[in-house]
Amino acid sequence: MHRQAFSHFTSSDSISIRDFSMASCFKLVQNPEKGRILVADRDIPTSQLILEEPPCALGPQVDVDKLVCLSCFIEIDGRFQCSLCSIPMCSKECASDSIHQTLECQVFGKMGLILENYKPLMRCVFTLRLISTLRTTRDPNLKMLINDLMDHNSIRKLDVSSWDHFQKSVTNFILDNLGLTKFTSREEINRLIGIMRTNGIQTKSRNGHTQLVLLYPQMAILSHSCICNARCVKKLSTFNHIEIYAQQHIPKGEEITIQYTSLMNSTRSRRQNIKQSWCFDCHCPRCCDPSELGSELGTLHCPECNDTEGYLRLIHPLAYDSDYGCHKCQSMMSQKTVIELENDLESSLNKLIHLRGQKYVEALLHQAELTKRSNHFHPNHYLQMRLQSELISHLGNIPGYFYFELSDEMVRLKRDLCLHFIEVFSKVDPGFSDWRGTTQYELANTEATLAQRSFDSGTIPLKEFQTKLEAIITLNQEAVSVLEVEDEESHAFEIGLRARKNVRDLKDIVRFSEFL
Structure with a gap:
């Protein structure tokens, strides 16, 4: 990248x-x-x-601290080993995997390498595979693409602790412990580590057991x-x-x-992450605007103003040490104080993660009320939006809070959360995005529930009910168009399938209602 x-x-x-x-x-x-x-x-x-x-290479992240199968990446005990290279795998099937056999298996098998402890090898797999790809590929464009990627090592060397960590975990292990000095060099290994850190994509393995890094x-x-x-x-x-x-x-x-980076973040934390991970300063329109294009995702309430119209924003959004200033009363708040307030709320949200089901939703609703009373944060602040996102995904979808168990007031609350979420993030992430698809699906369900209740109670006539259903069908169709490209095993794709079923069911209801 x-x-x-x-x-x-x-x-x-x-x-x-x-x-x-x-x-x-x-x-x-x-x-x-x-x-x-x-x-x-x-x-x-x-x-x-x-x-x-x-991907041209993939493997466990360098901080992995367990023995994993190098094909499916589940944790293993090491009892089964590949018959060609003696590297522990989970099964004969995985040991026959083409990626394993054409990359590290070739190196270990030809050199007769056998280790007492294979766990440290896990940290080097990505680098070894990238080296092997460069040696074995017959595609000159692929080799050129990899070689022309930047590593930013001149900058990364300034972080002595991190640089030493990679030297010990990867470079020294490959050269000294594995003895692959004829296969590669310190310069090449360090360069490929830099390429990995600058350009690699981090994700969980398909089974969710292991954090991986992949290069495209x-x-x-x-x-x-x-x-x-x-x-x-x-x-x-x-x-x-x-x-x-x-x-x-x-x-x-x-x-x-x-x-x-993650969409749900403020300019200050987002730019710092970009600087640390990719070694550049972002000057995009969102980063240049103190209000983040009107989304206010990093905005706080001004404690000096007596009303709710005073807001604290970064004074100089492109300065990493910028303090916050109120556009109304000109008062200021130090960046340190803002970080402390945000860390306190983030810590409170993280403490809820261990809760499940009904208790989790109750805790979210309680935290939302506490955050509102504290009046520290703008309603659009990214931590507020993170809290709203959790409520959107849980209300209506878990025991104790299924739609038939929710009051009209609670259903309207979820609808308002969905509308607010779409309004805010459309300003910084417009278009064909996965969050839009999932949120529109949830919004459609709230609208369907309220429309059905209003029609059943006689509050709205048939014609208005049908009009509402047509609008809800459109919401679901838009969700389908966004989510149908997602991975077929992902939760987002599953939501897309549910939205597609909603379209079919709602069209049947509209057709049936013509006979009422």
Whole structure:
């Protein structure tokens, strides 16, 4: 992945993006200010697939502290070993996996390497596989793509503690413990570690047992923007492929961008994360605006103002040490104080994670009331939105809080939360996004519940009931169009299937109601 302000590719001009399999709608160009970027080669409509790519390397994250199968990545006890290389695997089937057999199995098998303890090897698997890919691939474009990725090691070396950790866990282990000095070099290992840290995608394994890092060299070309026009979809069930879709209409000549960070964060914490992880300073429109494009996701209430109209925002949003200032009374609050307030609320939210079911919802509702009374945060603050997101996903969907058990007031509360969530995040993440699909599905369910209750009680006539159902069908159809591209084993895809069923059922109700 590369910086917003400068490409993570080197200055080599030898790569032709036209050689890529999905290159019909984009091209690689040299921007005088940013370096290499991907731009639309024609108008790209919303939801179109732009790029599909398998990983060129994957493995456990470097901080893994357990023995895992290098094919399915479940935790193992080490009793079963691959007959060709003696590396512990979970089964004969996984030991026969093509990725394992063509990469680390070849190295260990040919060199006759046998270890007393294989657990430290887990931290090196990604790097070893990337080295093996570079040695064995017959695709010159793939090799060129990997070699031209930036590592930012000149910056990373300044963090001595982190640099030493990778030296000990990966570099020294490969060279000294494994003795692979003829296979690779310290310089190459450190460079590939830097490429991994700068360009790798972190995710859980398909079974959820292990945190993985994967490298997609084509996707790594895409620039970051905190208000992007493209969306990444991880397909763990289809051999860890990744797909890039147009999140909104992308005109010909416009740069294609994705988000590297979580949407639900403030400018201060988001920019610090970008700086630490990808070594660049984001200057996107969202980061430059103290109100974050009117979303107010990092805004607090001013304690000096007597009404609710005084808000504290970053005075200089592009300065990492900026304090907060009130636009109304000009009073200030130190960044340290803001961080303390946010840490307190985040700590309170994290303490609720161990709760389940009805107790969790009750605790969320209680915390929402406490946060409202404290009057520290703007209603749109990202921690408030995190709390609302949890309520949206649980109200109506768990025992004790199923829709038939909710009062009209509680159903309307969930509806209002959905509408508020869509309103806020549409300002910073417009278009064909997964959160929109899941939230519209939840909104449709609240509207359906309220419409049915109003019709059953005689509050609304048949014609109005039918009109409401048509609008609810549209909400579900939009959710389906967003979520049908998700991984087939994901929760988001399952919600898309439910939305599709809702469409069928609601259309039947509309047809049946014609006879009433």
